[in-house]
Every structure is written in C-alpha cells, then in structure tokens.
Amino acid sequence: MKDKSAKTNFQIHELLTRRWSPRAFDAQKIEKEKLQRIFEAARWSPSASNEQPWHFIIGEKGDETFARIFETLVEFNQLWVKTAPLAGIIVGRENLLSNGKINFWYKYDVGQAAAHMSFQATHEGLFVHQMGGFDREKARELFHIPEGFEAISAFTIGYIGDYNVLHPNLQRLELEERTRKSTDEFVFSDNFGKKSELI
Amino acid sequence: MKDKSAKTNFQIHELLTRRWSPRAFDAQKIEKEKLQRIFEAARWSPSASNEQPWHFIIGEKGDETFARIFETLVEFNQLWVKTAPLAGIIVGRENLLSNGKINFWYKYDVGQAAAHMSFQATHEGLFVHQMGGFDREKARELFHIPEGFEAISAFTIGYIGDYNVLHPNLQRLELEERTRKSTDEFVFSDNFGKKSELI
Numbered sequence: 001m002k003d004k005s006a007k008t009n010f011q012i013h014e015l016l017t018r019r020w021s022p023r024a025f026d027a028q029k030i031e032k033e034k035l036q037r038i039f040e041a042a043r044w045s046p047s048a049s050n051e052q053p054w055h056f057i058i059g060e061k062g063d064e065t066f067a068r069i070f071e072t073l074v075e076f077n078q079l080w081v082k083t084a085p086l087a088g089i090i091v092g093r094e095n096l097l098s099n100g101k102i103n104f105w106y107k108y109d110v111g112q113a114a115a116h117m118s119f120q121a122t123h124e125g126l127f128v129h130q131m132g133g134f135d136r137e138k139a140r141e142l143f144h145i146p147e148g149f150e151a152i153s154a155f156t157i158g159y160i161g162d163y164n165v166l167h168p169n170l171q172r173l174e175l176e177e178r179t180r181k182s183t184d185e186f187v188f189s190d191n192f193g194k195k196s197e198l199i
Numbered sequence: 200m201k202d203k204s205a206k207t208n209f210q211i212h213e214l215l216t217r218r219w220s221p222r223a224f225d226a227q228k229i230e231k232e233k234l235q236r237i238f239e240a241a242r243w244s245p246s247a248s249n250e251q252p253w254h255f256i257i258g259e260k261g262d263e264t265f266a267r268i269f270e271t272l273v274e275f276n277q278l279w280v281k282t283a284p285l286a287g288i289i290v291g292r293e294n295l296l297s298n299g300k301i302n303f304w305y306k307y308d309v310g311q312a313a314a315h316m317s318f319q320a321t322h323e324g325l326f327v328h329q330m331g332g333f334d335r336e337k338a339r340e341l342f343h344i345p346e347g348f349e350a351i352s353a354f355t356i357g358y359i360g361d362y363n364v365l366h367p368n369l370q371r372l373e374l375e376e377r378t379r380k381s382t383d384e385f386v387f388s389d390n391f392g393k394k395s396e397l398i
Contacts, residue, residue: 010232010239013214013322017314021245033209035398039382040209045314046220050378055385058395065388091391099310105331107338111310116215119318123212132247132304140282145391152307166379179249183238189264192290192344196257199234 002085004180010113013121023080024166025158029060034124038157041120047109049098054113056093057143058170066143067156074133077154080170084129084156087157089139092152110152121157135146205377210379214321217258222279222373223365224357226365228259229285233323237265237356240319244249246308248297256342273332276353279369282328283328288338291351309351320356329354364371 004020006012026049035058057064061084069087071110081087090109097124103109131154137147139151163174189196203219205211234257254331258264260283268286269277280286291309295302302308317327330353338350363374388395 006240007242007337008243010235011234012240012243012319015212016243016318018241019240019243021303032398033363036209036382037211039386040207040216041211041222043379043382043385044205044207044211044215044218044316046218046329052380052385055391056385056395057387058389058397060397061333063388068221086397102359105306105310105352107304107306108310108313115311115314115318118245119215120211121215130245143387143391149391151249153304180242181251183235183242187238187249188256188342189255189262191259192254192256192342192348196255198257198259198285199231 001171005131008146009182012054015119019118019122020127020178023083023110023129023170024161024163025084025127025156026161027083027085027153028159030126030157034126035086037124038117038120040127042113042117045109045113045116047112048103048105051093051103051106053093053103053148055093056088057091058088061085066147067116072134072138072142073131073154074135077132077133080199081156081168083161083165086156089134089143089151090153090155091145091149093149095148107152114153116153125155125159127160128155128157139182144197147171157191200269200364202379207209208230208381214318218321219326219377221326221359222282222369223360223362224283224326226282227358228285228297229325229356233325234285235378236323237316237325241312241316244308244312246311247302247304248295250275250292250296250305251394252292252302252305253309254292254348256289256290257285260284268338271333271337271341272330272353273334274312275387276330276332278366280355282360282364284357285355287354287356288333288342288350289352289354290344294367306351313354314350324358324360325356327354327356339369
C-alpha cells in the first residue's frame with residue numbers, strides 16, 4: 001500500500017494527515033460498534049442554532065440500500081464503489097426548524113458533520129471517500145426524500161484495499177501525489193487576498 | 200471551569216468529546232506555531248474536485264482586522280467576542296475554478312475545512328466558537344470581498360476563560376447542558392426516515 005499521508009508544511013494531528021479518499025477498499029465488513037461511534041461523532045458536530053441539519057442513509061454491500069445508492073452514482077464512481085463494503089448518502093434539511101425559513105448554513109453544517117464522521121472513521125482505521133458524482137434527484141426518488149431536504153453528497157467507508165484490483169486509470173489516481181494550495185493563499189488579514197502575518 | 204464534554208452514547212475520539220463552543224475566553228494570545236498548524240489542518244480538508252473553496256480572514260485583539268470583524272457582529276455576539284484573543288471570518292468561493300459554474304458543494308466543503316480547523320485547535324488546547332450572527336454584506340464591504348465569494352461564518356479561537364467574567368445571561372448559556380438528537384433520528388436505511396439497523 002502506497003503511503004498517501006499528507007506532506008504537510010506544519011505538523012498537524014496524525015488523523016488529519018492520514019485521512020485521504022481511496023478508491024480501493026477491502027471487502028471486510030465494518031463492525032457495528034465502529035459504525036455506532038462514527039455516527040455518534042457526526043452527532044456531536046456543531047451547527048447554527050444547534051439545528052443539526054444532517055441525515056445519513058447507509059447501506060452495506062449486498063443489501064437493497066447499497067444497490068439503490070449504487071444506482072444513483074455516475075458511471076465513473078460505479079467503477080470503484082463496487083469494491084466498498086458500505087455506501088451512504090448525506091441529506092441536509094434546508095429549512096430552520098425554528099421558523100421554517102431557509103437555513104443559510106445547512107450545507108456548511110452538514111459538511112462539518114461529514115468531517116466529524118471522517119475523523120472518527122480514520123480513528124477506527126477506516127477510510128471515507130466522499131463523492132459529488134451522483135444523481136441527486138434519483139436519490140430523492142429512490143429513498144423518498146421529502147421536499148425541504150436535499151441529497152448533498154454520497155460516500156463510501158471501508159478498510160483500505162489493494163489498488164491492483166482497480167481499473168488501470170483508477171490505479172493511477174490511487175498513486176497520484178496529493179496537492180493543496182498553501183495557507184498563504186487562503187489565510188488573510190487586513191483585506192481579502194492579503195496574506196496574514198499571524199501565521 | 201465546568202466540564203462541558205459531550206455526554207456520548209458511544210465512545211468517540213476524545214478531541215470530538217472535548218470540543219464545544221465557549222463564550223468566555225482567556226486573554227492569552229495564541230502562539231503563531233499553533234495558528235500555523237490550525238490552518239494547515241484546514242488546508243488538508245477534502246473538497247469536491249479538490250476546489251478548496253475556503254478562505255479565512257483573521258485578526259488578533261487590538262488590531263484593525265479584529266476591530267472590523269467585531270463591527271460586523273450582531274450585538275449579542277459583541278457582548279462576548281470582546282473576551283476572545285482572535286477572531287475570523289470564513290469566506291467561500293461560489294464558482295468552480297475549472298469552469299466558472301456554481302459549485303453546489305462550496306458551503307459543504309468550507310464547513311469541512313472549518314471542522315478541520317476546530318479539530319486541530321482542540322488538539323492544541325484551544326476552543327473555537329463559530330457564529331452565524333454577523334452582517335455578511337458589511338464583511339464584504341469592510342474586507343473588499345469580491346463578487347463570487349461569500350462570507351459564510353465568523354469565529355473566535357482562544358484558551359478557555361472564566362465564565363464569571365460574562366454577563367449573567369451568557370453565564371447561564373456557558374453552564375447549560377449540551378443536547379443533540381440521537382443517531383436513530385438521523386441515520387437511516389431503506390428509506391429516508393427509517394432507522395438503520397446497521398448501527
């Protein structure tokens with residue numbers, strides 16, 4: 001297995017360095033206790049007015065939910081999601097429970113819950129791969145997601161697998177260097193775009 | 200200091216249990232090395248097509264950036280943000296760099312970066328308090344945030360302080376029990392709304 005740990009400029013928590021989004025998963029099922037802790041982690045995420053707008057639909061390989069999630073995926077994702085033992089769709093509630101108005105932060109807060117899920121999964125020795133490449137309206141239809149809720153992302157969780165099982169084009173992605181803008185390019189002071197001297 | 204650790208149903212990583220959003224901060228400045236690691240953590244967050252739509256504007260108490268961030272806050276937040284040694288505004292890029300179209304996931308991915316920032320801050324012994332209660336258009340004006348970018352949330356980071364310094368109404372909030380829906384209410388299988396048997 002290639003080491004895909006982040007090549008950081010400053011040393012960060014080992015779970016954040018270790019996290020990445022593989023496509024080759026091992027067939028091994030995820031223990032129920034681990035899934036309980038993973039979604040407990042999402043549960044304690046912060047949210048605007050504590051609205052907790054996150055919902056997860058999850059299925060194990062071989063069950064009806066997994067098959068339906070698979071059906072919503074773009075072909076490229078189907079190529080590799082078939083190796084994963086668990087797939088999910090993350091759904092956000094668009095409106096505030098308090099007054100029914102649109103919640104400006106619902107996607108933002110759902111993203112935070114997804115990060116909490118990933119953090120705990122990494123702690124459990126697992127990997128998460130989030131995907132935008134799925135049909136949100138098909139997900140609404142197949143899972144009867146009501147109006148006012150929206151399917152935002154799909155994901156897989158599993159133990160990492162041997163990348164040699166993947167299609168050659170996907171193997172290449174699995175080995176590719178991970179890249180990010182430097183912090184200078186997104187941490188500012190004084191004005192938007194001006195590099196901060198605080199870091 | 201009251202223990203506000205999450206009362207979890209399943210044991211999760213200690214950094215997630217310990218994280219909460221205080222209003223009473225200590226005056227102590229945050230070490231530059233810690234800030235470097237905190238934003239390095241945000242840097243390695245995942246994003247759709249690796250677009251990395253997150254930006255942070257940060258100011259230290261006493262500087263011009265902090266004063267301007269403070270000016271954007273609703274009065275309720277001004278009541279306590281004055282105790283914090285560092286304040287920030289998180290800005291998202293709305294459009295895809297690849298083709299200029301709207302990025303459906305930009306707030307979602309900015310939320311993930313905010314969560315990564317919070318994990319690392321917690322690891323450094325610090326606390327983050329995110330806020331929606333600020334004037335996004337005033338932030339745009341004061342920091343010259345261009346069209347196509349949007350101020351999403353404000354935040355403070357600092358060491359925790361003595362809640363007795365706060366206004367009595369805020370002291371009450373600082374002591375309040377933390378609550379969340381149970382995982383049964385947001386982890387589904389088969390159909391949206393149907394409790395999953397996998398957890």
